[in-house]
Amino acid sequence: MGAADEQDRQDGEGWLTKAEVRELWPQVRAISITAVARANSVRMSAAPSQDLTGEPTYHAADVRQVAARIARGEAQVAPWQRADSDAACEDARPVPPVPPVRQQVGWGADNVPGLILLAIIVGLMLWGLTAPDNHGTVTDFVR
Structure with missing residues (x-):
């Protein structure tokens, strides 16, 4: 000290x-x-x-x-x-909590390109599964 x-x-x-x-x-x-x-x-x-x-x-x-x-x-x-x-x-000063903003999801014009792409993909998958040249993968399984 x-x-x-x-x-x-x-x-x-x-x-x-x-x-x-x-x-x-x-x-x-x-x-x-x-x-x-x-x-x-x-x-x-x-x-x-x-x-x-x-x-x-x-x-x-x-x-x-x-x-x-x-x-x-x-x-x-x-x-x-x-x-x-x-x-x-x-x-x-306390800051009041801000509620989250929820965006509506619908079938609006913004979603049309995505819906078209989804329809094409689903259609191609169904066509691929039911086509006769698939070497019997699905048809043999179903029968």
Whole structure:
């Protein structure tokens, strides 16, 4: 442990998880916390947090300074990163499920070429099975 870490613990400072930062920055969308932290030079730990999420932890003093700057409107937060922006409102709004569109199947003009081809194939098969030159394959079987 370094002297800076020990001093942080004595001052009541330390490292905060992403969930703790989210509580201090309610104006910032949860998905944008890391980007806002980088844009505002918040120190982040290289080691992942203890909660096994794999997220970095954020220096508490830096987070509190940025929280004050966000409240004053001085921090670097893009409009789409704000929780009260139009993008955030659209993301929060549930999208109603769209029922699948069923196409009607019928004997319309679109199906005529396929029906003609089907009729020709069935006709050729029947003709091939009943033709006298089929060497008795079907006729011997039927008799």
